[in-house]
Amino acid sequence: xxxxxxxxxxxxxxxxxxxxxxxxxxxxxxxxxxxxxxxxxxxxxxxxxxxxxxxxxxxxxxxxxxxxxxxxxxxxxxxxxxxxxxxxxxxxxxxxxxxxxxxxxxxxxxxxxxxxxxxxxxxxxxxxxxxxxxxxxxxxxxxxxxxxxxxxxxxxxxxxxxxxxxxxxxxxxxxxxxxxxxxxxxxxxxxxxxxxxxxxxxxxxxxxxxxxxxxxxxxxxxxxxxxxxxxxxxxxxxxxxxxxxxxxxxxxxxxxxxxxxxxxxxxxxxxxxxxxxxxxxxxxxxxxxxxxxxxxxxxxxxxxxxxxxxxxxxxxxxxxxxxxxxxxxxxxx
Amino acid sequence: xxxxxxxxxxxxxxxxxxxxxxxxxxxxxxxxxxxxxxxxxxxxxxxxxxxxxxxxxxxxxxxxxxxxxxxxxxxxxxxxxxxxxxxxxxxxxxxxxxxxxxxxxxxxxxxxxxxxxxxxxxxxxxxxxxxxxxxxxxxxxxxxxxxxxxxxxxxxxxxxxxxxxxxxxxxxxxxxxxxxxxxxxxxxxxxxxxxxxxxxxxxxxxxxxx
Numbered sequence: 001x002x003x004x005x006x007x008x009x010x011x012x013x014x015x016x017x018x019x020x021x022x023x024x025x026x027x028x029x030x031x032x033x034x035x036x037x038x039x040x041x042x043x044x045x046x047x048x049x050x051x052x053x054x055x056x057x058x059x060x061x062x063x064x065x066x067x068x069x070x071x072x073x074x075x076x077x078x079x080x081x082x083x084x085x086x087x088x089x090x091x092x093x094x095x096x097x098x099x100x101x102x103x104x105x106x107x108x109x110x111x112x113x114x115x116x117x118x119x120x121x122x123x124x125x126x127x128x129x130x131x132x133x134x135x136x137x138x139x140x141x142x143x144x145x146x147x148x149x150x151x152x153x154x155x156x157x158x159x160x161x162x163x164x165x166x167x168x169x170x171x172x173x174x175x176x177x178x179x180x181x182x183x184x185x186x187x188x189x190x191x192x193x194x195x196x197x198x199x200x201x202x203x204x205x206x207x208x209x210x211x212x213x214x215x216x217x218x219x220x221x222x223x224x225x226x227x228x229x230x231x232x233x234x235x236x237x238x239x240x241x242x243x244x245x246x247x248x249x250x251x252x253x254x255x256x257x258x259x260x261x262x263x264x265x266x267x268x269x270x271x272x273x274x275x276x277x278x279x280x281x282x283x284x285x286x287x288x289x290x291x292x293x294x295x296x297x298x299x300x301x302x303x304x305x306x307x308x309x310x311x312x313x314x315x316x317x318x319x320x321x322x323x324x325x326x327x328x329x330x331x332x333x
Numbered sequence: 334x335x336x337x338x339x340x341x342x343x344x345x346x347x348x349x350x351x352x353x354x355x356x357x358x359x360x361x362x363x364x365x366x367x368x369x370x371x372x373x374x375x376x377x378x379x380x381x382x383x384x385x386x387x388x389x390x391x392x393x394x395x396x397x398x399x400x401x402x403x404x405x406x407x408x409x410x411x412x413x414x415x416x417x418x419x420x421x422x423x424x425x426x427x428x429x430x431x432x433x434x435x436x437x438x439x440x441x442x443x444x445x446x447x448x449x450x451x452x453x454x455x456x457x458x459x460x461x462x463x464x465x466x467x468x469x470x471x472x473x474x475x476x477x478x479x480x481x482x483x484x485x486x487x488x489x490x491x492x493x494x495x496x497x498x499x500x501x502x503x504x505x506x507x508x509x510x511x512x513x514x515x516x517x518x519x520x521x522x523x524x525x526x527x528x529x530x531x532x533x534x535x536x537x538x539x540x541x542x543x
Contacts, residue, residue, distance in 0.1 A: 004336065079366070110469050114389035121397030125369070128401070132362065132408055144405065151401055158393075171386075171471055299514075 015096075018106055022095055026239045027057035032280075033239075033287045040291035064232035072134060072225050079133035084230045087126030087237035091244060094119040098247050099174050101257045101271035112173035113161060116248055117154075120203065123241060124150045127205075127212065130234070131222035142221025146205060146212030149301060153202040156309040159317060160196045163189055164252045166320050169331025177256030179331070184255040192316055193253045195309050197285070200245040202305065204238065206286060208293040209301055242286060243279060250278035341381060348374040361407050369400045386471045 031046060031054060038045025046053035071077055097112040099105035109115060124147055131143020165171065167188075168179040186193045202209040213221030223234050250256060257275040259266035296304070324330045347370065354367040372395045379388035468476075478486055533539055 109385070111385045111389050111471060114386070114393065118389050118392035118397060121393055124397075124401055128404060128408075129366075140408075144408070147401055147405055151398060154397065 014106060018095060019092060022092065022240065022243070023236070026236055026243060027061065028054070029243060029283060030057045030060075030235075030239055032283070033290070036284060036287040037291045040288065061232060064229055067228035069228040069230055070225075072136070074135045075225065076133040076135065079129050080225075081230070083126050083130035083133060084226065084233035084237065086129065087123065088233045088240070090119055090123050090126065091237040091240035094244050095240075095247075097173055098244075098251070099177060099256065100275050102174065104272055105174065108172065108174055111171045113165070113171050113176065113252075116173075116244075117158060117161060120157075120241070120244070120248075121150075121154050126234070126237065127222050130226065134222070134225035136225055138218045138220075139222045139224045142212040142214075142218045142224070145218075145298065146222065149205070149209065149211060149305075150203055152302060152305040153199045153309075156195060156305060156313050157199045157203060159310070159313040160192045160199070161252065163192050163313065163317055163320050166317070166324060167331070173251055173256075177251055177258060180255040180258060184253065184258075184260075186253040186255075189253065189316075189320070192313065193249075195313055196249060196253065197282075199305075199309060200249060201286065201289060202301070204242045204245050206242065207290040208296050210295065211298055211301065214295060243283065246279045246282035246286065247275075249282050250275065254278045254282075337381070341378070344374045344377045344381070348378065361410075362404070365400065365404050365407050368403070369396055372396045372400065384470055386474055 034056070035045040035053070046056035049055045049059045071080055094116055096106045097109055097115050099108070127146045127150075128143045131139040131141075131146075134140070164176065164185055167185060168176045170176065170179075201207075205212050211221075212218075213223060218224070223231055226234060256278075257271035259269065259271075259274055351367040351370040351374065355364045355371065358364050358367060372391065376388040376391040376396075379385075379391060531539055
């Protein structure tokens with residue numbers, strides 16, 4: 001009996017050891033996002049609360065906690081409350097398989113990349129449920145939009161993942177990282193990296209693909225009826241998802257925790273820090289895109305997903321497969 | 334082992350409960366949500382017996398794509414308002430016989446499947462595939478799927494392709510009088526062909542034809 005308790009407690013300790021830094025970094029990343037956005041537009045951004053405004057997200061969180069949670073009278077109450085919880089749980093659950101170094105990973109499962117893909121494809125439910133349960137026009141339209149958008153871009157992300165898996169020969173995330181010891185996949189698969197980056201923007205509803213919450217047309221999309229802590233949970237989940245997409249991108253293309261080359265200077269930096277630096281690099285790209293690019297029209301978005309990205313990534317699968325086959329580089333075991 | 338049993342019974346109870354709720358719940362959207370819960374718990378059961386690849390694919394395909402489209406359609410139809418019309422329809426129980434026949438067929442098939450379980454050991458020993466415990470099940474599925482069953486695999490691919498083309502052909506309508514955006518046309522537009530200087534005579538105006 002005590003053995004079981006011991007296992008349970010040590011697991012909970014490990015989970016908290018991973019989750020609390022992630023939650024804190026989500027708060028910090030919101031600050032970073034706003035700061036980058038402001039710098040591009042020659043503003044100052046949040047700079048009042050704490051040094052450099054670092055505690056701004058904390059102040060925001062406090063404000064959300066003390067605000068009243070309003071549930072509309074005509075809303076479907078259970079699903080309305082469930083939606084933000086699901087969004088946040090899924091966004092955090094996916095971090096279980098992300099490897100930060102060779103040993104620093106919560107669960108090193110065989111089908112890690114499939115798990116990540118499955119969890120990120122479940123993320124759409126939080127949005128659909130929130131939009132439908134609000135029983136109001138704008139949230140519903142927003143959720144319908146996002147459902148179509150996320151399903152379409154998942155297809156191209158899946159095919160890009162197949163490209164990488166062809167070069168690795170394993171679904172395990174640590175194996176994917178270790179396969180990039182000679183060369184990061186961003187170099188041989190550069191076009192796929194670009195497509196992955198854009199699809200990740202669409203998958204996380206980031207600008208320029210933030211049509212589900214296009215404020216000019218839909219007020220705030222699926223979040224319109226949410227207030228207080230429930231809104232904050234949507235918001236946290238969204239940013240945790242963005243960080244997750246950056247982590248997936250750095251594992252698939254930027255060599256995860258590996259330094260660029262084997263060098264004494266690079267080895268001084270511990271491997272989790274490499275991973276974090278890569279995630280931050282991708283995130284800054286995300287926020288630069290937000291500041292620079294105007295929003296897409298809905299039909300353009302769909303056209304980009306189905307008529308350009310899907311054929312392109314499928315063709316690239318054939319090219320990669322035939323290259324590997326012809327030069328006898330296919331990973332076999 | 335105790336933990337394994339606890340997890341198994343939790344997931345299977347959730348699976349049975351939610352599949353009952355799919356049929357019983359009055360709101361159609363709730364039914365779809367229970368169906369999703371059912372899929373998720375079944376994929377958890379798959380993972381528990383070691384078929385992790387199958388479980389994950391089940392999550393990705395059924396929950397991530399099929400059920401989303403399901404939900405999409407059900408929400409658009411707004412069926413939530415026509416509560417429980419099945420039992421209150423004016424025609425009485427005219428559709429009951431069809432339902433009963435379908436139910437009987439499914440029951441019959443289930444009985445056959447459960448009966449076939451008895452011969453499972455013989456079937457496993459007679460099959461030509463030897464299962465290697467060392468290889469992960471992603472590898473072993475791949476080894477079988479692309480060698481022994483390649484023709485069946487490609488056949489199912491063709492069936493899916495035909496179904497997809499069929500759906501597109503059925504819903505495709507060519508409408509006239511729609512203005513479509515063409516990027517190449519827009520980009521290749523020159524000033525000379527789009528701007529024109531017109532001399533307007535007083536009291537006559539210009540005739541615009543476009």
